Amino acid sequence: MESRLEKRVSNTGLRLTAQRRIIARAICLIEDHPSVDEIHRKALETNPNISIATVYRTLRLFEELGLLDKHEFNQSRARYEEATENHHDHLIDIETGKTIEFHDKEIEALQKEIANENGLRLIGHRMELYVRPLGS
């Protein structure tokens, strides 16, 4: 089955090479914001010759096209996810790294307000909430 991301890649007019198809599919198969080497490992299951260089290149390409969002939670290596229709932010479990996505209209509005109060236009933001399970 063709993944949503594969369709979007071909819609850009970009060459949908075997490697790009495999990488796109790998991202969809892994849950929760995979890292570059998680994506590479998953891609290797389909084509054991796919190069890490191609993975880096392709992820950057997809990101520049707006098909992927790149995150750098916690100053660590990059993690990716399919770009979503609607913006969201993340709760991140500091033990396990697991994330929960959320969107808070109130916060988003306040952020814009704060920028405006300072005579500035809000272009983007990063908000990450680092959490623990309640009983710990």
Added chain:
Amino acid sequence: MESRLEKRVSNTGLRLTAQRRIIARAICLIEDHPSVDEIHRKALETNPNISIATVYRTLRLFEELGLLDKHEFNQSRARYEEATENHHDHLIDIETGKTIEFHDKEIEALQKEIANENGLRLIGHRMELYVRPLGS
């Protein structure tokens, strides 16, 4: 004049070596969240032998003691500031890198609420608002 940071270093019982004193002073002399090599360059003005290794070591030490806060705005190299009494977040000009500090009680409360609604305890967060001057 002894800087606030120098006093706080000696209060920890830590050896206040010449290098640590110079690095502490350098941080206070530079405005707006200096990077490691900005701090190093400023320190070299006082002692031209101070090693970049000592700067990294000392910054990490001060951070672990809670005397400094470390930021990684925009996926780039680390920037430091003296730890403040009260928490704040940052507006960051995406052209110049200049920052404005702010604190919004409402947002802070909402963040805690969001964590709690998900059965989680909020340990910390990162919030950066990326902005442009209004006429651009």
Added chain:
DNA sequence: GTGAAAATGATTATCATTATCGTTATCACA
């Protein structure tokens, strides 16, 4: 002053990411 422990400076190692470059695949068109 002396010796153990800590700190420093110089240098090397690490790790994620990017650049390079020779080879291979793709595509427009004859």
Added chain:
DNA sequence: TGTGATAACGATAATGATAATCATTTTCAC
């Protein structure tokens, strides 16, 4: 269907920020 131009790939080297190592120097309690 061949053919060249161009794009993409794989292997590997380079980069850049930061951490680790280790021999030397400094500090401090005695």
